[in-house]
Amino acid sequence: MVSKVNRRTALGMGTAATAGVVLGTATPAMAAPNSGQGIQSPDRTQADQVAAIYRREKTKAGGNWYAYLSVAGGTGPTPLVAVRENPDTVVEAYSVNKIAVATAVLDKVDRGLLTLDQRVDVTSAIVVPGGDGIFSLDGAYPSSVTLGHVLAALLTVSDDTAVRLCGLVCPAAELNQILVAKGFPKTQVEPVANPNRFFLGTSTPRETHDLLQALVRGTLLSANSTTFLLNQLRSPIAFTDGIRRTMSSTDRARIATKAGWFADARHEAGLIFDPAGTPVLTYALFADGQAGADNFGSTHPAVQARAAMGPAFLSAVSGLSNLSVPARRPRMYQPTNGG
Secondary structure, three states, rough: OOOOHHHHHHHHHHHHHHOOEEEEEEEEOOOOOOOOOOOOOOHHHHHHHHHHHHHHHHHOOOOOEEEEEEEEEOOOOOOEEEEEEEOOOOOEEEEHHHHHHHHHHHHHHHOOOOOOOOEEEOOOOOOOOOOOOOOOHHOOOOEEHHHHHHHHHHHOOEEEEEHHHHHHHHOHHHHHHHHHOOOOOOOEEEEEEOOOOOOEEEEEEHHHHHHHHHHHHOOOOOOOHHHHHHHHHHHOOOOOOOOOOOHHHHHHHHHEEEEEEEEEEEEEEEEEOOOOOOOOEEEEEEEEEOOOOOOOOOOHHHHHHHHHHHHHHHHHHHOOOOOOOOOOOOOOOOOOOOO
């Protein structure tokens, strides 16, 4: 298990030890620290705009922020850093780490060890009472669902029981090994006595950002698994209280996002795509310490901040495209009236 600096420890270390803030720079997002690399690009303007939006809204919200944001670089495949604040602080990621859990399960699918149509048993003992999701609302157990159904519930309505169901097919120790092998040693779930269960664990803003970048670049998972995962995060029922809140349905389809919340933390990470389907902004936004720890609704200050950031980010990256990765158009939304 990685050593962990939680939000209270980080706060106690002081600003100078933890901040590391870079706002509106044009440094390549993947460049090593102090590498001396730099890009002068027309997209510097967009990076600066994204930084200004972030700075304005996080200041209004108050509390502690840990963030890493980049925009597509027009001169090459390397994205440009817009915001880098406490980028390597290990934080409790909460449900944002459900992306990492899904990644590990889909890696096993890619290797032929699992299939999306195989069934898993849902017993009354495995259902998490209350909390988030749909399994706890059923009340008719035992039952069974496909692994694809489990992942869809995990990534869209952030189902807590789906975490336990993933643990049945990908135990905690194996899950962490897969993530380490993929280059994410700080993005780890927290094992418990039962090897098939775990807390959602930790990550850093940089690793969450880089995992999302690897996903859209096609280096994280197979093409089929990449499409499956992104379809969940971009679906109309994916999280709508934060970045996507004040957007049209068309604009919401341009956002792949996953939120996480527990205690006083309110997190969100994802991607913004251009109308053609290429990713032009990647964000990892972790926040805690704001007022309203018992408020899990859209009026929480950190959630309100992200809701203001969303359409402003869209406007800031208007006109950007990313020719270094394949376009990934969202599935068409087709409302129905039954029948």
